[in-house]
Amino acid sequence: MSNACALTGSGAYAPPNVVDNEQLCAAFNAWVRAENRRAENAKGTGAEPLPESSPAWVEKVSGIVRRHYFESSGILDPEFMCPRIPDRPDDQLSVQAEFALEAARPALAAAGLEGEDIDLTIVGASSLQRPYPALAIEVQAALGARGFGLDISVGCSSGPFAIQIATQAIQAGTARRALVCVPEIPSAYSNFRARDSHFILGDASVAVVIEKIDDAKPGAFEILGTTSFSRFSSAVRNNGGFLTRCDPEGRDAADKLFYQDGPRVFHDIVRLVPKLVREQLHKAGIDPKQVARVWLHQANARMNEAIAKRIGGPDVSAPIVLEEYGNTASAGSLLAFHLHKDDLRTGDVGVLAAFGAGYTMGAQVLRRL
Numbered sequence: 286m287s288n289a290c291a292l293t294g295s296g297a298y299a300p301p302n303v304v305d306n307e308q309l310c311a312a313f314n315a316w317v318r319a320e321n322r323r324a325e326n327a328k329g330t331g332a333e334p335l336p337e338s339s340p341a342w343v344e345k346v347s348g349i350v351r352r353h354y355f356e357s358s359g360i361l362d363p364e365f366m367c368p369r370i371p372d373r374p375d376d377q378l379s380v381q382a383e384f385a386l387e388a389a390r391p392a393l394a395a396a397g398l399e400g401e402d403i404d405l406t407i408v409g410a411s412s413l414q415r416p417y418p419a420l421a422i423e424v425q426a427a428l429g430a431r432g433f434g435l436d437i438s439v440g441c442s443s444g445p446f447a448i449q450i451a452t453q454a455i456q457a458g459t460a461r462r463a464l465v466c467v468p469e470i471p472s473a474y475s476n477f478r479a480r481d482s483h484f485i486l487g488d489a490s491v492a493v494v495i496e497k498i499d500d501a502k503p504g505a506f507e508i509l510g511t512t513s514f515s516r517f518s519s520a521v522r523n524n525g526g527f528l529t530r531c532d533p534e535g536r537d538a539a540d541k542l543f544y545q546d547g548p549r550v551f552h553d554i555v556r557l558v559p560k561l562v563r564e565q566l567h568k569a570g571i572d573p574k575q576v577a578r579v580w581l582h583q584a585n586a587r588m589n590e591a592i593a594k595r596i597g598g599p600d601v602s603a604p605i606v607l608e609e610y611g612n613t614a615s616a617g618s619l620l621a622f623h624l625h626k627d628d629l630r631t632g633d634v635g636v637l638a639a640f641g642a643g644y645t646m647g648a649q650v651l652r653r654l
């Protein structure tokens with residue numbers, strides 16, 4: 286009996302509220318003009334007027350054309366600039382658990398399983414709605430899954446990190462079948478008043494099922510190797526957390542939302558990720574030339590092109606889903622996988638690789654059964 290595992294099903298969901306660059310920049314620019322008027326009226330501040338944002342620039346530098354939001358009316362309201370998501374009572378399914386289920390149910394169906402077949406549920410996301418009870422336990426209960434559930438959060442690598450934990454739990458015998466949910470609602474921590482990042486993030490939910498290879502059917506993806514890596518950096522950061530209320534002066538400061546040094550991240554990640562993925566391929570005994578596809582974290586189209594070339598050469602296929610969905614945090618690489626896997630043939634090798642805040646990088650080498 287083999288100890289190998291496989292991804293046996295995947296599901297994805299993007300909310301129907303689509304906002305394109307023109308709409309998003311129009312809201313941002315309306316806020317900029319109002320701010321500049323306010324500054325002009327409060328004469329003597331000496332502040333430079335705030336510059337506007339441009340849809341053409343956004344598309345050119347990032348490859349993003351539109352994105353899907355959990356809620357968009359609040360984001361497009363220059364007086365609010367945040368999704369409007371009302372609190373729910375404790376006896377109702379919580380927002381992020383419900384979002385997880387939108388992808389979990391189709392993932393289970395794709396694997397031909399019911400909730401009760403699962404005995405490990407992991408929710409991995411760049412931000413979690415609350416500290417406790419863990420969202421995974423709520424998802425576990427809603428699906429009727431058995432065993433145990435846990436949440437993990439390691440920036441945009443949360444999906445592949447969770448897949449690694451699930452795979453190793455199955456290999457160690459502490460679980461038989463695992464469900465990994467990645468419900469990302471980064472619009473809720475996006476700073477829609479920050480010119481250099483207001484356009485980046487979008488919302489999406491993805492889920493995958495992991496089983497022993499002996500339980501997998503043809504068409505599933507054997508996990509040939511898995512790796513997780515972290516190295517501390519503040520280049521992508523969000524200081525919002527349980528201490529936020531303890532310093533009233535800084536409570537609403539911009540550092541309590543997503544912020545980054547974009548050019549720095551670009552520079553570092555383009556070098557780091559191909560090196561780590563090539564090491565992983567070497568360990569799995571795969572020649573980089575054999576890689577048919579890489580499903581990368583979706584942050585920047587130019588960055589992904591450079592990374593893909595450094596992993597598998599000029600001809601490797603690296604699907605981009607940024608144009609439609611933007612950067613969906615740790616859902617991005619799995620969304621690319623879910624949407625662009627069916628045309629691969631038996632024996633084809635692909636690499637799933639996510640990277641982001643931390644820095645973190647998580648990758649799986651996959652082979653189609």
Ligand SMILES: CC(C)(COP(=O)(O)OP(=O)(O)OC[C@H]1O[C@@H](n2cnc3c(N)ncnc32)[C@H](O)[C@@H]1OP(=O)(O)O)[C@@H](O)C(=O)NCCC(=O)NCCS
Pocket residue numbers: 337338339342343346347441480481482521545546547548549550551554584585588612614640641642
């Ligand atoms: C964020 C990112 C798209 C920015 O692209 P960039 O080419 O590096 O752009 P820069 O920040 O250097 O800005 C370049 C110019 O555009 C301008 N600019 C910034 N935001 C703008 C906007 N919204 N509209 C128009 N112009 C803008 C800047 O003012 C600057 O102008 P200048 O050259 O006259 O000074 C890019 O750096 C990136 O994607 N990095 C990787 C991020 C990443 O992977 N993060 C992981 C998160 S999970």
